[in-house]
Amino acid sequence: MEFARKFVSLFCLTSLLLAGTLCGHDSSTEKSGESVKSVPRSQVTKLANQIDALVSSKLEANGQSRNALSSDEIFLRRAYLDIAGRIPTIEEAKTFLKSRDKNKREKLIDQLLDSYGYVSRQYNFMADLLRIQSRVGNTSGQPYIDFVKDSLETNKPYDQLVRQLLTAEGANMSRENGAVGYYLRDYNMPEDNMSNTIRIFLGTRLECAQCHDHPFDKWTQRQYFEMVAFTGGMNFRLTIPNSDNAGEIQKLRRDRTVDQQTRNVLRRLLEPMTYGISGTGTGLARLPEGFMGDDGDEFDIVTAKTMFEGDELVSARAPSQSNSRRSSRGRRNPQQISGARSINSRDAYANWLTDSSNPRFAKVFTNRLWKQAMGIGLVEPVDIFEDGTVASNPELLDFLAETFVDLNYDMKQMLRIIYNTRTYQATAYSKDVVKASEFYFNGPLVRRMTAEQIWDSMLTMTVPDVDQRQGGTSGRLARYLGSGDIYESYDKLQKMSADDLLEMAESYGNGRSKGSMSMTDRRKMSQANSKMQQQRKSMATEIRKARQKGDAKKVRQLMEQMNSMSDKLRRSQGGNGMYRASEIQSPAPAGHFLREFGQSDRETIQNANTEPSVTQALSLMNGYIETRIARNPNTILMQNIYEASADDRIDSVYLTMLSRKPTRVEEAGWVKESKDQSGPQVVSDLIWTLANSNEFIFIK
Numbered sequence: 001m002e003f004a005r006k007f008v009s010l011f012c013l014t015s016l017l018l019a020g021t022l023c024g025h026d027s028s029t030e031k032s033g034e035s036v037k038s039v040p041r042s043q044v045t046k047l048a049n050q051i052d053a054l055v056s057s058k059l060e061a062n063g064q065s066r067n068a069l070s071s072d073e074i075f076l077r078r079a080y081l082d083i084a085g086r087i088p089t090i091e092e093a094k095t096f097l098k099s100r101d102k103n104k105r106e107k108l109i110d111q112l113l114d115s116y117g118y119v120s121r122q123y124n125f126m127a128d129l130l131r132i133q134s135r136v137g138n139t140s141g142q143p144y145i146d147f148v149k150d151s152l153e154t155n156k157p158y159d160q161l162v163r164q165l166l167t168a169e170g171a172n173m174s175r176e177n178g179a180v181g182y183y184l185r186d187y188n189m190p191e192d193n194m195s196n197t198i199r200i201f202l203g204t205r206l207e208c209a210q211c212h213d214h215p216f217d218k219w220t221q222r223q224y225f226e227m228v229a230f231t232g233g234m235n236f237r238l239t240i241p242n243s244d245n246a247g248e249i250q251k252l253r254r255d256r257t258v259d260q261q262t263r264n265v266l267r268r269l270l271e272p273m274t275y276g277i278s279g280t281g282t283g284l285a286r287l288p289e290g291f292m293g294d295d296g297d298e299f300d301i302v303t304a305k306t307m308f309e310g311d312e313l314v315s316a317r318a319p320s321q322s323n324s325r326r327s328s329r330g331r332r333n334p335q336q337i338s339g340a341r342s343i344n345s346r347d348a349y350a351n352w353l354t355d356s357s358n359p360r361f362a363k364v365f366t367n368r369l370w371k372q373a374m375g376i377g378l379v380e381p382v383d384i385f386e387d388g389t390v391a392s393n394p395e396l397l398d399f400l401a402e403t404f405v406d407l408n409y410d411m412k413q414m415l416r417i418i419y420n421t422r423t424y425q426a427t428a429y430s431k432d433v434v435k436a437s438e439f440y441f442n443g444p445l446v447r448r449m450t451a452e453q454i455w456d457s458m459l460t461m462t463v464p465d466v467d468q469r470q471g472g473t474s475g476r477l478a479r480y481l482g483s484g485d486i487y488e489s490y491d492k493l494q495k496m497s498a499d500d501l502l503e504m505a506e507s508y509g510n511g512r513s514k515g516s517m518s519m520t521d522r523r524k525m526s527q528a529n530s531k532m533q534q535q536r537k538s539m540a541t542e543i544r545k546a547r548q549k550g551d552a553k554k555v556r557q558l559m560e561q562m563n564s565m566s567d568k569l570r571r572s573q574g575g576n577g578m579y580r581a582s583e584i585q586s587p588a589p590a591g592h593f594l595r596e597f598g599q600s601d602r603e604t605i606q607n608a609n610t611e612p613s614v615t616q617a618l619s620l621m622n623g624y625i626e627t628r629i630a631r632n633p634n635t636i637l638m639q640n641i642y643e644a645s646a647d648d649r650i651d652s653v654y655l656t657m658l659s660r661k662p663t664r665v666e667e668a669g670w671v672k673e674s675k676d677q678s679g680p681q682v683v684s685d686l687i688w689t690l691a692n693s694n695e696f697i698f699i700k
Contacts, residue, residue, distance in 0.1 A: 034155050036113040039413050041106060047403055048420040054396040055423045058440045067427040067443035072097055073660040074700055075105060075425055080659075081449065081699050082373060083112040083419065085121030085580075086456040086466065090640050090656045109419045113412050117467040119152045120582040122411070124452045125372060126152070127586060129200055130165075131602045134586045136172070136184045139272040140486050143172055144181025145586060149469065158365060158409040159354040162201055166350035171238055171276040173490040180277045188236050190335050194228045198307070199605060201353060203364035203385035206307075211292070218387070221293040222302060225285045229304035229316070230349035232335050233282035233342060237274050248498035258502070265505040273493060281345030283316030284337050301337060304345050306352055308359060313348035317341075360385050362401040366414065367391075370400060373418045375445030375699075380436035383605065392437050428700045446700050448610040451597035452581035454697070458593075461629055461637040461656060463578050470583040593624060625691045630684040641683055649683060657690045 052066075059065055070078070076096050080088045088096070096108060112118055126132070126148050134141045151161045168179035186193035195207045210224055240246045252258070253266060283304040291298040303316040319339035354361055364385060371377035378391040378400075391397040400414075407413050418424055426443035433439045449457070459466045496504070539558055546554040581594055587602050588594040595601075596615050600608035629635050633642070637656050644652040650670050654662045662670070674682045690696055 036110050036155075036412050036416055039407075039410075039416075041110075044413070044417050044420055045106075047417045048422075050399065051396065051417065052422045054393060054399060055421075055441050058393045058396070059442065062438075062440055064440060064442060066423065066441075067429065069422070070425055070427045070443075070700075073658075074427070076108070077659040078428075078444075078699055079105075079108055079112060079419065080117075081453050081457070083109065083121060083415070084115060084117030084467070085124065085453055085582075086117065086460045087657070088659055089460060089636070090652065093655050093659045105425065106420060109416060113416055115467060116153075116469055118412070119149060119469070120456070120467065120580050121452075122152050123149055123582045124450070127582075127602065128600045128606045128608050129368075130182065131185055131196075131600075131605060132181070132586055133185070133602045136181055137187050137275065139172055139184075139275040141181060141586070142486055143174075143178030144185070145178070147176075147178030147181065149582075150176075150178075155410065155412050158404075158411050159361075160409070162354050163350040166197070166353065167280075167346050169277050169280070171273070171490070173272060173275070173486055175487045175491075177276075183231075183234065183277050184236065184275060190231050190234060191224075191228050194224075194231065196605060197353075198227070199383050201364065202358070202360040203367070203379075203383045204307075204360065205384060210288075219307065220295065221291065222287070222295045223305070223307055223310075225287055226302050226305040227307050228335065229283055229285035229302055230313075230345045231281055232284040232304070232316075232345065233337065233340050234277060234279040234335075234346070236277065238276040238278055240270060240273060245497050249501060252498045252502060262502070262505045265508050266501065269493065269501065269505065273490065280342045280347065281314075281349065282337065282340035283314040283343050283345035283348075284318055284340045285335055286337060304349070311352075313352055314343050314345045316343060316345065356405045362404045362409070363397055366400040366404045367397060369411070369414055370418065373415065373424055373444065374441060375447040376433060376436055376439060390437065392439055393441070430700075446698055448612070448698055450608060450610060451594045451599040453699075454597055455594050456580050458624055458629070459578065459580060462632075462635045464636055466580055468583075470579055625688050629691075630687040637687065650686065653683065653686050653690065657687070658695055 056066060076093060077087060080086060080092070096104060101107065123145075127145075130148070132141065132144055132148065134145070136144065147164075150156075164179045165182040168177070168182060170177045170180060172178075172180050172184060183193060186196065191210055195205075195210065198204050198206050206219055206224055206227070211221070240249050249270070253263070253270070255263075258266075281304075284301050285304070287293075287296050287298055287300045287302060289298050291300070296302065301318040303312060303318065304314060305312055319337060352358065356362070364382070367377045367379050368382050371380075371382055378393055378397045379385060379389055403417065404410075404414050423441055424444055428446040429439075429441075429443045430446045433445065456466065493501075542558055546558060581588070581599070587599050592599075596613075598609040598611065598616075600606065629637055632638060637653070640652045640656055641649050650667055651661050654660060654666075670682065670686055673685070
């Protein structure tokens with residue numbers, strides 16, 4: 001086996017370094033929002049067939065044909081990874097593969113789309129697109145995270161979601177106001193925010209036009225700032241939101257009789273309260289210093305106009321020309337123009353962008369969804385739509401966009417239709433695509449899992465019930481106030497008087513805050529954790545005895561108790577490591593498994609990558625697999641193995657990890673290995689080998 005281990009190590013490491021080189025408790029039923037079944041399956045089938053017809057027509061015109069239908073095993077694993085973002089559990093795999101229902105694929109798609117697994121998977125997709133982070137400047141990004149997750153859970157129409165992002169106002173930490181995080185993500189940078197907005201939602205890159213006329217497209221620098229004008233006059237900070245005591249609190253902040261340490265605590269308490277968005281938009285923007293265009297001068301004020309039609313959607317009135325020529329050098333936000341008034345230009349901006357007549361809104365997003373399902377877009381890159389852009393199948397892209405509009409921008413139903421196509425369910429295309437514009441979709445591309453899919457699949461083999469939403473991080477205010485979450489903390493702080501704030505700040509400065517834990521409490525927690533650890537050791541002994549007796553039912557009961565106890569212990573120690581990628585810090589800290597495997601840093605739009613590296617290979621070969629799965633008797637995978645009979649253990653590993661049973665040759669090889677060495681070592685070697693195989697890493 002040592003030879004095989006070395007051979008596989010070298011083989012997998014080599015293949016990982018060659019991009020594109022390929023080799024051979026069920027919680028998914030939990031409902032979230034309106035069921036996907038609200039649209040009749042007959043309608044979905046009809047639309048899916050129309051997509052297939054358009055694909056077939058293009059293939060035939062180019063002398064090609066669609067690949068054969070994929071096997072149930074391949075489809076099962078592909079559907080779970082693409083829709084729920086993880087591999088299926090062994091119970092889920094057995095249930096599907098044993099079913100004789102002729103509609104079982106359609107039913108599985110519906111089941112997964114209605115699960116929280118879909119929300120988790122789609123959140124990762126949206127988080128990469130919207131650059132969502134757990135921290136936004138000096139405040140929490142949790143409200144923004146919650147807004148996106150809530151929108152996905154309730155299946156909010158895509159156009160409505162975008163309008164809410166572009167028109168959001170109010171305090172960041174106020175309940176159900178997380179949409180303001182979209183603008184706060186580009187704090188005091190309205191120009192950058194506009195560039196990101198147009199790139200995300202209209203697939204057009206305007207960044208170059210910020211400094212000069214676009215060298216590769218038709219956009220001028222003046223047109224760029226005419227678009228910026230829609231968000232003109234927007235403020236990124238609010239006054240202290242305690243109207244009754246705001247004056248006293250402001251005096252307190254300036255009171256020099258208060259010691260410096262207390263003032264620092266006050267600042268840390270109050271600063272997050274002031275993050276938010278105000279101003280409905282003035283419809284005005286100032287041309288920058290050093291303006292290089294031919295149609296204006298630096299510091300001129302321009303009025304808002306749409307980029308395609310040049311329409312003035314609002315009647316903006318510019319202040320006097322003398323004001324317009326004042327230098328903006330040194331201003332944190334040069335688009336704050338003295339004398340300008342709010343006229344709801346952001347509403348006009350959002351309505352124009354999301355209107356069904358907008359030539360790119362629906363097309364850009366359906367192209368993104370198509371790529372999410374198929375591995376490559378009809379237009380590549382997905383965020384470069386120009387007047388001369390031609391899709392690989394223009395008729396199909398038009399049909400997808402029209403269907404999306406007809407479905408009232410229902411993201412879940414759009415994906416449901418795509419997943420029900422014969423095109424998606426075909427055997428995957430495993431060759432390199434040299435030119436995206438000449439790929440006509442014989443089948444979806446074979447592609448590497450994303451970092452989140454790998455991580456979540458590892459968790460599926462490690463802990464039970466991975467498809468659960470967590471509460472998120474509590475943040476600094478919650479720690480100061482001893483509160484349950486940031487929203488509760490915000491509500492408490494709003495009601496506090498200046499005297500209450502001063503008392504709390506002084507108390508915290510002296511180490512006696514409500515949120516701080518006394519030594520007695522810390523000692524009690526330590527004793528409780530120690531007792532829990534002793535109970536786990538005792539329970540492990542009971543599990544070993546039950547296994548020796550062959551009592552599988554008792555083993556499962558004890559294992560469930562132990563997993564529950566382990567979860568409580570992790571929570572009491574502040575750990576959050578064993579949760580899905582969507583439920584932990586966003587993005588994960590540098591050096592985390594997710595970052596090693598290419599998770600986006602969320603600094604730029606869709607910055608994730610699936611390129612292989614040496615550190616990835618080492619992480620799988622010597623890290624997570626060895627220490628947390630293959631040699632850990634408490635994982636779900638090992639439970640399945642211990643509960644299986646000796647003859648079924650190899651099947652159990654294959655079903656858990658690859659969603660299929662081993663071939664005769666594979667089974668014979670591992671049976672021979674089991675005769676040559678101890679059972680536990682063979683199982684460990686098998687798990688390690690499969691986890692490092694391309695069949696596990698790639699979506700076929």
